[in-house]
Amino acid sequence: MEAIFSRPKAMSSTITHYCPGCTHGIIHRLIGELLDEYNLKEKTVGVAPVGCAVLAYNYLDVDFIEAAHGRAPAVATGVKRGRPDLFVFTYQGDGDLASIGMGEIIHAANRGEKISVVFVNNAIYGMTGGQMAPTTLPQQVTSTCPQGRDVQTAGFPIRMAELLSSLQTDSFIARVSSHSPRNVIEAKKVLKRAFGYQVSGRCFTLVEFLSTCPTNWGLPPKKATEWLEQNMIPYYPLGIFKTPEEGKVK
Amino acid sequence: MAKKLMKGCEALGEAAIQAGCLHFFGYPITPQTEVPEYLSRRLPEVGGVYVQAESEVAASNMIYGCAAAGVRVFTSSSSPGISLMAEAVSYMAGSQLPVVIVNIVRGGPGLGGILPAQSDYWQATRGIGHGDFRVIVLAPSTVQEAADLMIEAFDLADQYRNPVMIIGDGIIGQMMEPVEFKKREKKQLPEKIWAASGAKGRAANKIHSLFLDPVKLEQHNIFLKKKYDEVEKNEQRFELYNTEKPYDLLIVAYGTMARICKTSIALLQEENISIGLARPISLYPYPYKAIQEAARKAKQVLVVELSMGQMIDDVRLAVEGQRPVHFYGRSGGMVPSPEEVCRELKRILAQKT
Numbered sequence: 001m002e003a004i005f006s007r008p009k010a011m012s013s014t015i016t017h018y019c020p021g022c023t024h025g026i027i028h029r030l031i032g033e034l035l036d037e038y039n040l041k042e043k044t045v046g047v048a049p050v051g052c053a054v055l056a057y058n059y060l061d062v063d064f065i066e067a068a069h070g071r072a073p074a075v076a077t078g079v080k081r082g083r084p085d086l087f088v089f090t091y092q093g094d095g096d097l098a099s100i101g102m103g104e105i106i107h108a109a110n111r112g113e114k115i116s117v118v119f120v121n122n123a124i125y126g127m128t129g130g131q132m133a134p135t136t137l138p139q140q141v142t143s144t145c146p147q148g149r150d151v152q153t154a155g156f157p158i159r160m161a162e163l164l165s166s167l168q169t170d171s172f173i174a175r176v177s178s179h180s181p182r183n184v185i186e187a188k189k190v191l192k193r194a195f196g197y198q199v200s201g202r203c204f205t206l207v208e209f210l211s212t213c214p215t216n217w218g219l220p221p222k223k224a225t226e227w228l229e230q231n232m233i234p235y236y237p238l239g240i241f242k243t244p245e246e247g248k249v250k
Numbered sequence: 251m252a253k254k255l256m257k258g259c260e261a262l263g264e265a266a267i268q269a270g271c272l273h274f275f276g277y278p279i280t281p282q283t284e285v286p287e288y289l290s291r292r293l294p295e296v297g298g299v300y301v302q303a304e305s306e307v308a309a310s311n312m313i314y315g316c317a318a319a320g321v322r323v324f325t326s327s328s329s330p331g332i333s334l335m336a337e338a339v340s341y342m343a344g345s346q347l348p349v350v351i352v353n354i355v356r357g358g359p360g361l362g363g364i365l366p367a368q369s370d371y372w373q374a375t376r377g378i379g380h381g382d383f384r385v386i387v388l389a390p391s392t393v394q395e396a397a398d399l400m401i402e403a404f405d406l407a408d409q410y411r412n413p414v415m416i417i418g419d420g421i422i423g424q425m426m427e428p429v430e431f432k433k434r435e436k437k438q439l440p441e442k443i444w445a446a447s448g449a450k451g452r453a454a455n456k457i458h459s460l461f462l463d464p465v466k467l468e469q470h471n472i473f474l475k476k477k478y479d480e481v482e483k484n485e486q487r488f489e490l491y492n493t494e495k496p497y498d499l500l501i502v503a504y505g506t507m508a509r510i511c512k513t514s515i516a517l518l519q520e521e522n523i524s525i526g527l528a529r530p531i532s533l534y535p536y537p538y539k540a541i542q543e544a545a546r547k548a549k550q551v552l553v554v555e556l557s558m559g560q561m562i563d564d565v566r567l568a569v570e571g572q573r574p575v576h577f578y579g580r581s582g583g584m585v586p587s588p589e590e591v592c593r594e595l596k597r598i599l600a601q602k603t
Contacts, residue, residue: 043448045319048458057456063446065318066458068341071311074303078315079446081299082273082323086448104311107304 008032010041012061021214021221023178024052027120028059030188031089034195035062044087045079047072051093052126070101073108076115087198089116095125098134098158105164109204112169116198117206118191119160122213123232130216134158137231142216157235161208165241165248170203173242177210177233179225190240203244210236253428258393258418259284261429262326262352263292265400268431271322271350272298275312277305277331280364281420282354285326306331310338310351317347318457320445322404326352328420329370330361332378339413340379343474344459346444348407350400351385352416354423357583365583366420368505371560374417375534382471384478386414386485387533389504393427399531401434408439410481417533419556421506421585478535487531488540491515493547497526498599500548502541502565504530506585507554513588518595525595533561541568548573552598554591555579 007013011032018024035041044062048054050069057064067075072090080088097105097119108115124142125131131144135157139148149157161175172194176187187209194205210232214224241250256264263285266274274293276286286302293300303309309325316323327335332353342349355370357363374387386406390396396418403414446457461467489508492515493500503511508529515525528544530537541564545551551573553562559577566575578594580586 042450045446045448047315054460057458061449061454063449063454064456064458065315065446066345066456066460067314068311068337071307071314071338074308074311075315075318077301077308078275078312078317078323079319080315081275081301081312082316082319082321083447086319103304104308107308111301 008036010035010044010060010062012059014058016059017055018052019215021212021224022052023209023211024120026178026184027118027209027211028056030184030191031091031118032060033188034192037192038195038199040087040199043085044089047076047079047088047090049090049092049096051096053091053093053120054127056091070096070099071104072096073101073104073113073115073117077108077111077113080113080115084114089118091118092120093126094121094123094133094135098160106167109164109171109206110167110169112171112204114198114201115204116194119206119208120211121160121208121236122211123157124213124216126213126216137235159236161206161241164206165250170244171242172197172203172205172244174240175208175210175236175238177228177238179210179212179228197244253430255426256393256429257284257424257426258396259354259423260288261393261397262400262416263288264431265397266324266350266404267292267296267298269322269401269404271324271404272296273316273321273323274298274325275301275303275309275316275323276325277303277309277327279306279328279331281356281423282326282328282352284423285352306334307337310335313349314338314342314347317342317349318345318446320442320447324350324352326354328354328356329358332370332373336379339385340381340383341459342413343377343379343383343385344381345457346411347413347457348411349413350403350407350416351413353418355417355419357581363583364420366506366556366585367581367583368419368507368556369558369560369581370417371533371555371557374415375536375564383474384412384481384534386410386412386481386535387417388414388487389417389531389533390422391505391509391529393422393425394429396422397429397431405437405439406485410477412477412481417505419506482535485532486535486537486540488537489529489531490540490544491527491529492524493526493528493544495524497524497548499525499595500545500551501525501527501554502530502551502561503527503554504533504561507556510586510588511554511591514591514595517588517592523595523599530561536564536568538564538568541565542570545569545573550574550576550598552576552578552595554586556585557581
């Protein structure tokens, strides 16, 4: 019988620890499928974050390095400069990339490191149990802003894709969402384009994924996808923000 | 290669290249900026890679990534910068990565000053960062020795899969002396089969220091301890000076301070006062036994440091209370003259013991 659907070769047959309704698993799978499609499994090094995806190295069956919190872009820089022939990607959450690792991501992008960054923005700290993230929306309630995010003291949520697009160095920067099948299909196309730029040695690439966190949002999975669509997409518009061919497009 | 007059920092950079290290990630900080400056022009000549990181935090994580990919790599910094690197050093020790880190020490605490000091002894020899680990620490006292130890450091790092630190006070980094890079035999080292360099024809390698299961983390800690035991058994390095004939007092000093003490010893020799010197070269592993044996031949011991007294802790551990241990130190970038040390020696010798 012909197999029409199977686990990507670049993924392990391990069951993930992710909560029901979380989209980390979907995003992992997109990476796995694309590593297969580009035939990169044997020349890939992934860099895992600190956060819910800290154990990503158990789920993707490629060489992996576990970085300190926020430092994945610096670690990836070290790998890529040491071995430019390898395909190097980081997988980072919003606390990791936009808070503690803000310096590392901006400078990796600005140097034009030929790496790919998969940035998962679910507007909250997952692993530590639902604290305010730099991407937590105004008035959104978390365990460290129980009255809702007060922009007078916490500032506004940071739009990373827009911020990184403002750098002059060539890059590919996009924001996609993982909350519906249609968005997942679109996300894969965008991530494929991003990986392609690294494969051809063109530029720094980052794809921001809007993602759900039903557990820490306190919502059932279906309600969580609705919350993402109604609250996150208006603040974090989807699309391609910068390409190496056209520069800043959005 | 013929002898060449070189600054300590430049000699360290060239020694790394001679050791086959063609990757450097660093950040400018006085008094070691000549290392990145030298390498930024020298590495491109030899097909190497120089990256100026955005911070010491980033530089140390870049060497983490580069070493994890199986590539020889080093960074260089000075005291406040090393504090920023502490995070990555802990991760590299935990995930057993071979890297070399140079610390050209300046006075502290805080921003301190920019002049020579030995006030990072505790930090260097007690692991640098969080967790149960050790870093091999080598302390040269001449530019030639700095170059020699630098080359050796890469082999030690590869052999033990562990970070190695070259620690020099500001004088070692800034002083110019003749250096020769001798031809050396290539050491047989284990292949880096553990590296994250693309899982071609093998299972995927995972470089990490995370062990959520306490049983596994304890096993990992025990494994690392065994490695450090091996290091302590095999890698103690020290120099004994003027200890062949009987001596009244033993000085223990390292780096530049040991060199100054040698002059003091020569000066006192003219007055028929015999002083021995023990100079630890490996600060970790510390040559406890050698110091103990040398101390036993003297009536008392004087530790001289460019600090308020840090290595003295290890000397006391070595001497085990069998001899009085005195201390003399200058700090903040102040360096004692040989005469100043002589005065202190005479003062101690005049005391009734």
